[in-house]
Amino acid sequence: DSGVTQTPKHLITATGQRVTLRCSPRSGDLSVYWYQQSLDQGLQFLIHYYNGEERAKGNILERFSAQQFPDLHSELNLSSLELGDSALYFCASSVEILGRAFFGQGTRLTVV
Amino acid sequence: DAKTTQPPSMDCAEGRAANLPCNHSTISGNEYVYWYRQIHSQGPQYIIHGLKNNETNEMASLIITEDRKSSTLILPHATLRDTAVYYCIVRDNSGYSTLTFGKGTMLLVSP
Numbered sequence: 001d002s003g004v005t006q007t008p009k010h011l012i013t014a015t016g017q018r019v020t021l022r023c024s025p026r027s028g029d030l031s032v033y034w035y036q037q038s039l040d041q042g043l044q045f046l047i048h049y050y051n052g053e054e055r056a057k058g059n060i061l062e063r064f065s066a067q068q069f070p071d072l073h074s075e076l077n078l079s080s081l082e083l084g085d086s087a088l089y090f091c092a093s094s095v096e097i098l099g100r101a102f103f104g105q106g107t108r109l110t111v112v
Numbered sequence: 113d114a115k116t117t118q119p120p121s122m123d124c125a126e127g128r129a130a131n132l133p134c135n136h137s138t139i140s141g142n143e144y145v146y147w148y149r150q151i152h153s154q155g156p157q158y159i160i161h162g163l164k165n166n167e168t169n170e171m172a173s174l175i176i177t178e179d180r181k182s183s184t185l186i187l188p189h190a191t192l193r194d195t196a197v198y199y200c201i202v203r204d205n206s207g208y209s210t211l212t213f214g215k216g217t218m219l220l221v222s223p
Contacts, residue, residue, distance in 0.1 A: 002155060033211065043156070043199075043213035056210050090155050092211075099146045099203050099211055103155030 003027070004104035006091050012110045018079040021107045025072055025093030031055075032074040033094075033101060034066055038087035049074060081111045115139070116200045121218040124194075130187040132217050134200030137181040142204045145176060146211065147185045149196040156199065156213070159185065190221045 003026035013019055025032050034046040045058035049068035060066075063081075068074045078085060088108050092101040117135040124130040136145065146161040160167055160174045162183070167174045173186040187194055199216040203209045 002157075004155070035213075042215060043150075045210050045212060048210055058210065088153065092155070099144060099161060099201070099205060099209075100158050101211060102158065105155050106153070 002102040002104060004091060004093050004102050006089075006104035006107050008107060009105070010108050010110075012112060013081060015081055015083060015111055017081050017111075018077065019081065019109065021076040021078070021089050021091075021109075023074045023076070023091030023093075023104060025074070025091075026095075026102055029093035029095050029102070030072065031094045031096065031101070032068055032072070033092040034060075034074070034076050035090040035092070036087050037090060037106075038084075041087075043090070046076070078109070083111050085109065086111045115202045115212070116214055118198070118200055118214065118217045120215065121220070124187075124190045124219060124221050126192060126221055126223050127189055130190040130194065130219055130221070132185040132187075132198050132200075132219065133182065134185070135182045136200070136202045139180050139202050140204070142206075143202045144205060145174065145180075145183050146201040146203065147172070147174065148199045148201065148211075148213070149194075150199070150216070151193075151196040159198075190219075192221050192223065195219060195221045 005024040030051045046060040048056040088106045092103040094101040147159040148156045150156045176183045197216040
């Protein structure tokens with residue numbers, strides 16, 4: 001158990017819909033990272049927040065947005081969903097802006 | 113552009129040492145070498161990291177060449193549960209650096 005909690009574990013939704021994925025980082029961790037893993041793309045970095053501030057953005061679509069709240073939990077919002085958005089979405093946290101990150105078990109999103 | 117190069121797959125017999133190589137010839141002076149692994153569809157797991165010196169922890173050893181252009185992750189006594197994709201990542205520890213995963217090496221440990 002990494003200490004990072006992601007909910008829900010599984011999500012099935014229809015095209016065009018909007019979903020919110022939630023991540024609770026390890027206690028005391030200020031950094032939260034979001035990744036997308038689809039079968040043909042590997043682990044793709046989406047976005048990084050540090051203590052509520054956006055620090056870095058990767059290949060995150062405009063239909064996707066994220067935020068980190070004052071209690072340090074983070075949400076990833078995916079809207080106007082397409083079939084190609086089906087993937088595993090991982091959240092990771094670290095105590096500082098370092099490379100030793102702890103990953104959650106992911107949310108498996110299926111868009112039908 | 114990929115910062116690291118790893119073989120796509122490797123095999124190892126259970127109980128033997130697994131030596132996973134990584135080339136990072138363009139590494140800069142302030143970049144660390146990190147290793148993670150991902151067991152099928154689980155969240156990636158941190159293994160070890162280093163800057164210049166060799167490092168060892170309860171999971172593995174990391175050997176970095178003197179010129180820092182390559183490194184080797186060593187699992188001293190591989191078990192079936194070590195079957196996973198292993199990722200070698202280089203990154204600095206600034207506030208704006210990220211963990212960028214490449215394709216990694218699929219290590220298959222067999223009985």
